[in-house]
Amino acid sequence: MNFSFETWHITFFSLAVGLASTLLILPFGIALAWLFARREWPLKSIVETVVLLPLVMPPVSTGLILLKIFGRRSPVGQWLYDRGVEIVFNWKGVLIAMAVMSFPLLVRSVRTSFAEVNPRLEQIAATLGASPLRVFFVITMPLAYKGIVAGALLAFSRALGEFGATILLAGNIPGQTQTLSLAIYNYVQTGKDSDAYTLLGITVALAFLFVWSSEWMIRSGKNA
Amino acid sequence: MLLRCRVPLASFELNIDVSFEARITSIFGPSGSGKTTLLDAIAGLRPVTAGEIAIDGTLLFSTGKGINLPARQRGIGYVPQEAALFPHLSVKQNILFGAGRGRRTDTPPEIQLAHLLEVLEIGGLLDRPVTKLSGGEAQRVALARAVLSRPQLLLLDEPLAALDIGLKERILPYLGRVRDEFKIPMIYVTHNLTEVLALADWVLMVQHGKLLAQGVPKEMLRSMTALEEISGDQIDNVFTATPLDSDPAGGTSRVRTTRGTELLIPCVSAAAKLPLQMRVGADEILLATEEPQGISASNVLRGAVSSIDFIGGEAMVTVVSGEEFLVRVTSSAVARLGLNAQSSVYLIIKARSFRLV
Numbered sequence: 001m002n003f004s005f006e007t008w009h010i011t012f013f014s015l016a017v018g019l020a021s022t023l024l025i026l027p028f029g030i031a032l033a034w035l036f037a038r039r040e041w042p043l044k045s046i047v048e049t050v051v052l053l054p055l056v057m058p059p060v061s062t063g064l065i066l067l068k069i070f071g072r073r074s075p076v077g078q079w080l081y082d083r084g085v086e087i088v089f090n091w092k093g094v095l096i097a098m099a100v101m102s103f104p105l106l107v108r109s110v111r112t113s114f115a116e117v118n119p120r121l122e123q124i125a126a127t128l129g130a131s132p133l134r135v136f137f138v139i140t141m142p143l144a145y146k147g148i149v150a151g152a153l154l155a156f157s158r159a160l161g162e163f164g165a166t167i168l169l170a171g172n173i174p175g176q177t178q179t180l181s182l183a184i185y186n187y188v189q190t191g192k193d194s195d196a197y198t199l200l201g202i203t204v205a206l207a208f209l210f211v212w213s214s215e216w217m218i219r220s221g222k223n224a
Numbered sequence: 225m226l227l228r229c230r231v232p233l234a235s236f237e238l239n240i241d242v243s244f245e246a247r248i249t250s251i252f253g254p255s256g257s258g259k260t261t262l263l264d265a266i267a268g269l270r271p272v273t274a275g276e277i278a279i280d281g282t283l284l285f286s287t288g289k290g291i292n293l294p295a296r297q298r299g300i301g302y303v304p305q306e307a308a309l310f311p312h313l314s315v316k317q318n319i320l321f322g323a324g325r326g327r328r329t330d331t332p333p334e335i336q337l338a339h340l341l342e343v344l345e346i347g348g349l350l351d352r353p354v355t356k357l358s359g360g361e362a363q364r365v366a367l368a369r370a371v372l373s374r375p376q377l378l379l380l381d382e383p384l385a386a387l388d389i390g391l392k393e394r395i396l397p398y399l400g401r402v403r404d405e406f407k408i409p410m411i412y413v414t415h416n417l418t419e420v421l422a423l424a425d426w427v428l429m430v431q432h433g434k435l436l437a438q439g440v441p442k443e444m445l446r447s448m449t450a451l452e453e454i455s456g457d458q459i460d461n462v463f464t465a466t467p468l469d470s471d472p473a474g475g476t477s478r479v480r481t482t483r484g485t486e487l488l489i490p491c492v493s494a495a496a497k498l499p500l501q502m503r504v505g506a507d508e509i510l511l512a513t514e515e516p517q518g519i520s521a522s523n524v525l526r527g528a529v530s531s532i533d534f535i536g537g538e539a540m541v542t543v544v545s546g547e548e549f550l551v552r553v554t555s556s557a558v559a560r561l562g563l564n565a566q567s568s569v570y571l572i573i574k575a576r577s578f579r580l581v
Contacts, residue, residue, distance in 0.1 A: 118308070120304060120306070120308045121308055121310055121311075123264075123267075123269045123295065123302075124302055124304065124308045125310070125321065126268075126269070126294070126295040126296045127267050127268075127269070127295050127296070127298070127300055127301065127302040127322075127370075127373075128296075128301075128321050128322025128369065128370070128373045129296050129297075129299075129322050129324070129373060130296060130321070130322070131296060139310060142312045143311070143312055
């Protein structure tokens with residue numbers, strides 16, 4: 001085992017960007033999940049499919065699409081570049097790749113927990129004079145919070161495991177865009193097996209922690 | 225109250241057109257006749273195709289005028305069948321959930337929380353999680369929650385249906401007290417006739433989304449349709465009375481009903497809630513054309529038959545003796561006694577046949 005500065009940097013960088021990505025998608029994921037669970041609107045099924053696409057598409061394909069969207073030769077990338085924001089080949093690229101890849105997991109989990117909230121409770125709250133916002137924050141959210149936390153944990157661990165989309169959008173630049181997954185790949189490729197095993201141990205421990213706590217949340221949610 | 229609405233349902237369209245003024249209106253009909261749907265439409269929880277809904281002259285919904293107030297602005301308290309308490313909040317938080325709402329009309333009656341808790345006997349439950357409540361407690365908490373939002377109308381959807389008989393008999397008086405103490409008009413959905421007779425002063429009979437008939441409960445009961453609906457059901461006479469004196473050794477109490485009929489009933493304890501509500505089954509009353517002698521029954525009342533309705537082999541005889549009594553007998557008994565709508569008869573009722581509600 002070899003806990004060098006580099007090892008800690010990679011771990012910290014992955015956790016920090018993963019956390020930022022999860023916090024970034026949380027409000028959008030909750031809002032969209034609520035729209036999926038509680039409202040009927042035109043093209044809903046199309047939007048649902050598009051949101052779920054990154055879950056089934058090869059991550060590298062998703063990464064290529066993101067590269068085409070945010071690359072400097074695209075209108076979006078050019079527009080951002082003109083305002084001094086560059087996504088590609090820096091930590092922001094890692095953030096975007098993680099966010100896009102983990103978004104469907106969050107939405108699916110939160111959507112299910114919203115759907116399990118008895119709509120009758122929301123209706124009765126409305127008859128008692130509660131505004132839609134109060135109904136959402138005082139009734140719906142608290143009753144679904146375990147599913148929301150579980151979904152956020154899943155999204156976070158998915159973000160940490162991100163590889164394919166990240167390497168296309170952000171590259172594999174040590175000290176700049178190198179996450180745990182990218183570093184493991186790099187170490188194995190360059191024959192630094194012992195470094196790779198250290199990172200492997202860290203990823204296994206983190207994954208175990210997240211999946212276990214996510215499952216625990218879901219189970220205790222069912223019992224409540 | 226004006227209800228003129230069409231509500232689309234899966235298998236039929238609910239179509240109601242009524243106008244009524246009553247403290248408690250009961251919507252009575254078999255399951256699947258659209259009763260809950262009607263309440264949802266009144267509360268603004270379900271789309272209405274066309275029509276008008278108004279309370280006290282205030283339009284809540286009108287397709288003609290393009291009015292459709294959202295549920296939160298209708299000022300209607302709703303107690304659904306399953307109570308629908310918020311499971312993550314305490315009893316107290318549930319009860320106070322709608323308490324901040326101002327009433328839309330200009331005359332807000334003050335409802336004191338302490339008084340409400342006392343009337344419904346739920347003061348001791350306040351800090352409990354709602355998941356630890358019994359069915360009857362949950363219903364009373366839901367009722368308190370709705371009343372405390374100071375609604376201009378209360379909708380009660382079979383509030384007693386999920387409860388066993390004993391619990392039902394204990395909660396019915398609470399509803400009566402809410403009616404009398406807080407003066408909130410109610411619409412009470414049920415398929416239980418005893419509840420209609422005990423509480424309502426107007427009844428709408430619905431079936432398959434259509435209004436079959438409406439009227440004063442006791443008169444409605446005599447209609448053929450009503451009898452068809454409920455044949456097989458226990459039919460109770462319900463009276464309100466005040467005690468005159470008690471004879472604990474003899475096991476009886478003498479009471480006088482609101483219309484002045486004196487009756488002997490099983491001995492009432494001093495702790496009983498007043499006024500007394502009591503009932504006697506229509507099947508438990510005997511009829512005689514001559515005054516009976518040497519019988520054990522304590523109540524022998526002279527009365528006059530006011531109507532006889534036949535359904536199948538049964539007859540529902542209405543006898544007026546101060547109060548109105550419904551007596552269910554066989555058609556052959558009516559023939560044997562030669563009863564008609566002017567007959568003079570004696571009602572024979574055992575003291576023990578009276579039950580306190």
